[in-house]
Amino acid sequence: MDFRTHLRGRLAGGRAAVDEKRAPRSQGFSERFADFKKTLKYMWTPVMLTLPIIYSVAIAFLILDFFVTAYMWICFPLYKVPLVRRRDYIQIDRERMPYLRPYQKLNCLYCSYGNGVLAYASEIAARTEAYWCPIKHEKDPVAKHKYYDDFLEYGDDCDFSKKWSQNRYKLTEGKVKTKPRINNKGVKRQK
Numbered sequence: 001m002d003f004r005t006h007l008r009g010r011l012a013g014g015r016a017a018v019d020e021k022r023a024p025r026s027q028g029f030s031e032r033f034a035d036f037k038k039t040l041k042y043m044w045t046p047v048m049l050t051l052p053i054i055y056s057v058a059i060a061f062l063i064l065d066f067f068v069t070a071y072m073w074i075c076f077p078l079y080k081v082p083l084v085r086r087r088d089y090i091q092i093d094r095e096r097m098p099y100l101r102p103y104q105k106l107n108c109l110y111c112s113y114g115n116g117v118l119a120y121a122s123e124i125a126a127r128t129e130a131y132w133c134p135i136k137h138e139k140d141p142v143a144k145h146k147y148y149d150d151f152l153e154y155g156d157d158c159d160f161s162k163k164w165s166q167n168r169y170k171l172t173e174g175k176v177k178t179k180p181r182i183n184n185k186g187v188k189r190q191k
Contacts (some may be wrong), residue, residue, distance in 0.1 A: 003189045021139050023097070028119075042060055049080060051100055053112065054110075057114065058110060058113075058114070061113060061114050061118075063115045063153035064118075064121055065090075065117045065120070065121075068120065068121045068124050068125075069086065071124070072084060072124050075128075076127070079126050079131055079133055079172070079175050079176070080172045080175035081128075081171060082127075082171055082172070082173060084120060084123045084127065086120055089116050089117075089119045089120035089123060090107060090113060090116030090119075091111060091112060091116060092112050092116075092119060093112070094108040094112055095108045095112075096108075122145065123145070126146070126147055126148075127147070127171065129145075130147035130150075130151070130167065130171045131171055131172075134147070134150065134151040134152055134164065134167045134168075134171075135151055135154060136148065136151045136152065136153055136154045137154060138154045138155075138191070147171070150167060150170065151167070152164065152167070168170045
């Protein structure tokens with residue numbers, strides 16, 4: 001074996017070792033860049049045109065959040081209905097995951113807030129319904145809240161006042177013991 005052949009073999013082995021060390025970094029970048037190109041290709045289709053529509057709903061979420069919170073803080077203490085803890089429903093945490101790209105973090109933030117506000121508003125509405133009109137519908141709704149099963153049966157006027165009073169007592173955790181004003185026939189009086 002001559003010196004040149006030996007040197008070429010050593011250099012080739014050295015290059016292979018260097019390439020092997022660089023491969024994870026350069027390969028990772030190229031994979032990320034290819035993924036980014038795919039994402040751009042996907043996003044520049046009609047999906048990109050829908051983004052203003054999707055994110056414009058955030059305004060509705062903010063308005064809903066403000067109004068249901070104000071309603072709850074004003075009315076629930078008067079009714080003696082327990083307040084809904086907002087943080088139990090609106091949980092913003094998924095955008096902290098380090099492996100998400102910035103646009104994915106923004107999407108997670110948006111979805112967490114939007115779905116949280118809707119669940120929060122739904123709980124406030126459910127407690128309001130349980131306080132004011134705990135009567136089941138003629139046909140069960142597709143989505144029932146946790147108070148619905150305790151509601152009075154549709155069309156059942158037997159012991160209506162007593163059952164309504166019990167339901168309100170249970171919802172307010174024993175703070176309200178009033179009965180709705182009704183006449184002898186079980187029909188609510190008009191003012």
